[in-house]
Amino acid sequence: MTEPLIIGAMVRTLGAYPSGWRQEGAHRDPAGDAEILRRVAQAGEDADLDYLFFGDWLATGPDLEFRDPYLLARIDPVSAVLFLAGITSRIGLIATVNATYADPYTTARSLASLDVLTHGRAGINLVTGAEPRAAGNHGRDAHADNVSRYDRAEEFVTALRRLWDSWSEDAWIADAARGVLIDPDGLRAADLRGAHLSVTGPLNVARPPQGQIPIVHAGTSPRSRALAATEADLALIAAPVLVDAIEVRRTLRGLAADAGRDPDGLKVIAPVLPVVADTDADAHRIVERLLALVPLAEGHQSARTAFPANRTVAALADALAVDPDDALRHAAFDSPVTEAEHEGSAAEAPHSSSAWPASPDSGSRIVRDRGIRSPGGISSQRTPFPPRSWSAMRRPSPTTSRPGAIRAPQTGSMCSRHSSQRSSRRSRRSPSRSSVAAACSDVTARRSASGSASPRPPRNPRSRPPDQTSRDAA
Numbered sequence: 001m002t003e004p005l006i007i008g009a010m011v012r013t014l015g016a017y018p019s020g021w022r023q024e025g026a027h028r029d030p031a032g033d034a035e036i037l038r039r040v041a042q043a044g045e046d047a048d049l050d051y052l053f054f055g056d057w058l059a060t061g062p063d064l065e066f067r068d069p070y071l072l073a074r075i076d077p078v079s080a081v082l083f084l085a086g087i088t089s090r091i092g093l094i095a096t097v098n099a100t101y102a103d104p105y106t107t108a109r110s111l112a113s114l115d116v117l118t119h120g121r122a123g124i125n126l127v128t129g130a131e132p133r134a135a136g137n138h139g140r141d142a143h144a145d146n147v148s149r150y151d152r153a154e155e156f157v158t159a160l161r162r163l164w165d166s167w168s169e170d171a172w173i174a175d176a177a178r179g180v181l182i183d184p185d186g187l188r189a190a191d192l193r194g195a196h197l198s199v200t201g202p203l204n205v206a207r208p209p210q211g212q213i214p215i216v217h218a219g220t221s222p223r224s225r226a227l228a229a230t231e232a233d234l235a236l237i238a239a240p241v242l243v244d245a246i247e248v249r250r251t252l253r254g255l256a257a258d259a260g261r262d263p264d265g266l267k268v269i270a271p272v273l274p275v276v277a278d279t280d281a282d283a284h285r286i287v288e289r290l291l292a293l294v295p296l297a298e299g300h301q302s303a304r305t306a307f308p309a310n311r312t313v314a315a316l317a318d319a320l321a322v323d324p325d326d327a328l329r330h331a332a333f334d335s336p337v338t339e340a341e342h343e344g345s346a347a348e349a350p351h352s353s354s355a356w357p358a359s360p361d362s363g364s365r366i367v368r369d370r371g372i373r374s375p376g377g378i379s380s381q382r383t384p385f386p387p388r389s390w391s392a393m394r395r396p397s398p399t400t401s402r403p404g405a406i407r408a409p410q411t412g413s414m415c416s417r418h419s420s421q422r423s424s425r426r427s428r429r430s431p432s433r434s435s436v437a438a439a440c441s442d443v444t445a446r447r448s449a450s451g452s453a454s455p456r457p458p459r460n461p462r463s464r465p466p467d468q469t470s471r472d473a474a
Contacts, residue, residue, distance in 0.1 A: 006050045006051075006267065006269065007049055007050055008049055008050045008051035008052065008053055008092070008094075008269075009040070009044055009049055009051075009052055009053065010053045010054075010055060010271065011037070011040055011052050011053065011054055011080075012055075012070035013027055013030065013033050013036045013037070013040075013070060013074070014026075014027065014028070014030065014069045014070040014072075015027075015069070015070060016070070016273055017273065017290050018066065018067065018068070018069060018294055019290050019291075019293035019294045019295075020069075020290065021069055022293040023289070023290070023293070030072070030073040030074060030075075033074070033075050034083070037075070037080060037083065037084060038084075038087060040052065041084045041087060041088050041091065042087075044088075044091050045088055045089070045090055045091050048090075049091060050091070050092055051091060051092030051093065051094050051123065052081075052084070052091060052092070052093055052094065053094045053096075053125065053216075054075075054077035054080050054081060054093075054094065054095050054096060055077065055096050055125070056074075056076075056077045056095075056096040056097070056098060056127070057071040057074075057131060058098055058101065058129065058131055058133075058134035058137055058138070059131045059133035059134045059137055060072055060073065061133065061306065062304075062305045062306040063306035063308075065306070066295065066306065066307060066308050066311075067308070077095040077096045077097075078095045078097070078110050078111075078114075080095065081093035081094070081095045081114055081122070082110075082113075082114055082117070085114060085117045085118045085121075086117070088118075088121075090121075091121065092121050092122075092123055093114065093118060093121055093122060093123065094122075094123035094124065094125055094214075094216055095111070095114070095122075095123070095124060095125065096124075096125040096126075096127055097111075097124055097125070097126060097127070098127050098128070098129045098134070099126050099127065099128055099149075099152060099153040099156040099157075100128050100129045100134075100143075100144055100149050100152060100153070101129070101134060101138045102156075104156050104159035104160060104163070104197055104199055105159075105163065105199050105201075105203070107124070107156075107160065108159070108160050108163035108164060108203055108205075109163075109203060109204070109205050111124050111160075111208075111213050112163075112164055112203060112205040112206070112207075112208045112213070113205050115208035115209055115210055115213055116205065116206055116208065116209065119209055120208070120209035120210045122208070122210070122213050122214075123213060123214045123215075123216060123234075124160075124213055124214070124215055124216065125215075125216040125217070125218070125236070126153060126156065126157065126215055126216070126217050126227075126232075127217075127218065127219075128146075128149035128150060128152075128153050128219075128224075129143065129149065131143075146221065146223065147223070148196070150223040150224070150227060151195065151196060152196035152197065153227060154227065154231070155192065155194040155195070155196050155197040156197060157215065157227075157231045158192060158194070159190060159192050159194075159197055159199045160213075160215075161212060162188075162190035162191075162192060162199075162201060163190050163199065163201050163202070163203040164203065164207070164208055164211070164212055164213060165188065165207075165211075165212070166187060166188055166189075166190065166201050166202030166203040166207070167186060167187060167188075167202070167203070167206060167207035168183075168186035168187075168188070168207070169207065169211075170183065170186060171183050171185075171186025171187055171207070172186075172206070187202050188201070188202055189201045189202050190202065190203075214233040214234060215231060215232050215233050215234075216232060216233070216234040216235075216236055217231070217232040217234075217235060217236070218235070218236035218237070218238075220237075220238065225251070225252060225255065226255060228252060228266075229252045229253075229254075229255030229256045229258075229259060229261075229266065230255070230256065230259045230261070232266065233265070233266070233267065234266075234267045234268075234269055235252050235266060235267070235268045235269070236269050236270075236271070237249075237252075237268060237269070237270050238270070238271070239270045245268070245270045248268065249268040252266060252268055253266055253268075275287055294311075295307075295311070296311045296312075296333055297311050297312040297313070298332065298333050313328075313329065313330075313331060313332065313333065314329060317329045
């Protein structure tokens with residue numbers, strides 16, 4: 001049986017692309033996030049999305065303006081989902097918590113409270129952190145090593161599960177006639193004593209309606225995948241193409257089976273960055289505009305604090321394998337090209353004149369603003385000769401992974417409202433472009449065919465006995 005899609009959204013109020021905040025009409029001030037969160041939540045419920053996902057980053061700095069502006073200043077994710085709990089009624093709410101720095105009792109209490117307040121719509125994304133500056137913000141001299149972080153994360157999951165299991169399902173008696181409110185045997189302590197964490201319990205919040213709140217985990221390291229396979233209900237992966245996503249899912253579900261879990265109980269979700277427009281042509285224009293708005297090392301930008309070193313002409317020339325002696329390496333972005341240079345380039349590649357026509361209003365400048373559809377998504381038109389102008393050549397190689405690198409949207413991200421496929425489970429109204437597409441990146445996954453049609457995170461049926469210890473995922 002074909003499983004319907006799980007479709008959710010990662011909420012990034014300043015946009016999911018580095019230049020998104022520069023788009024006309026875009027939200028630009030985090031002080032006004034409350035109204036944007038309301039609009040996103042309403043649009044998500046109107047579109048029948050399954051969940052809203054709130055990531056986190058425990059530090060800030062000027063470098064983030066050029067790489068991930070939405071991380072500069074953002075609402076704490078647990079606060080965000082609690083804010084939305086009272087103004088939503090169907091959509092799942094997933095908050096990120098950093099297990100390296102968070103307290104397990106406080107985390108279990110906050111998420112159990114969210115689950116009670118939303119009648120079972122809470123989810124938690126557990127991360128171990130990759131930002132070294134977070135250590136100083138939490139009174140530590142250095143960021144913990146990978147092994148220690150994942151050892152602590154495994155204990156953190158055990159602590160959460162035991163605390164959420166503090167109250168048995170029948171512990172609350174509330175017999176007014178006999179004057180008996182609870183069955184004390186139904187209230188259990190956590191009693192966890194680990195190498196990294198210690199918590200006694202029990203939890204002073206009612207049992208979550210879901211019993212065990214769904215856990216999300218993302219990562220690519222062996223320890224990260226092991227944690228996802230053994231403990232997570234949703235695994236968030238990074239896969240540039242479908243075949244890679246299928247292979248990662250196969251690996252994760254194999255690890256889950258080896259750990260004694262039902263492999264189909266682990267849902268694997270992969271993010272895409274959609275560009276939503278009325279037509280493909282309109283979507284292409286939005287992408288080109290986003291690329292054109294990414295700051296480059298020209299004018300005042302190159303002197304700004306923490307400006308990325310890989311947004312210079314030299315870095316772009318390296319990415320495009322321009323000859324070291326080519327004068328183009330010393331040119332400025334958008335500098336004019338003479339007819340002689342253009343004719344020389346055309347002589348080297350006769351077919352290129354049709355690929356790069358001169359704009360009728362550009363004078364002697366060769367315009368290279370156009371993007372084309374290719375197997376890898378939106379990319380520059382390639383020619384076998386070195387480009388004779390840097391105009392709009394604002395994207396390094398798609399394989400670039402350096403901080404601050406400019407990436408085109410992933411394969412399949414171009415879509416139109418009229419051609420997008422609808423779920424066989426239910427029809428979906430397209431989200432408002434202004435309130436969702438500009439602030440969110442959709443996340444898709446598979447939902448169990450036996451799962452509820454309710455657009456909330458899948459319930460987790462696993463319940464841990466108090467004496468169960470954490471598994472070693474090393």
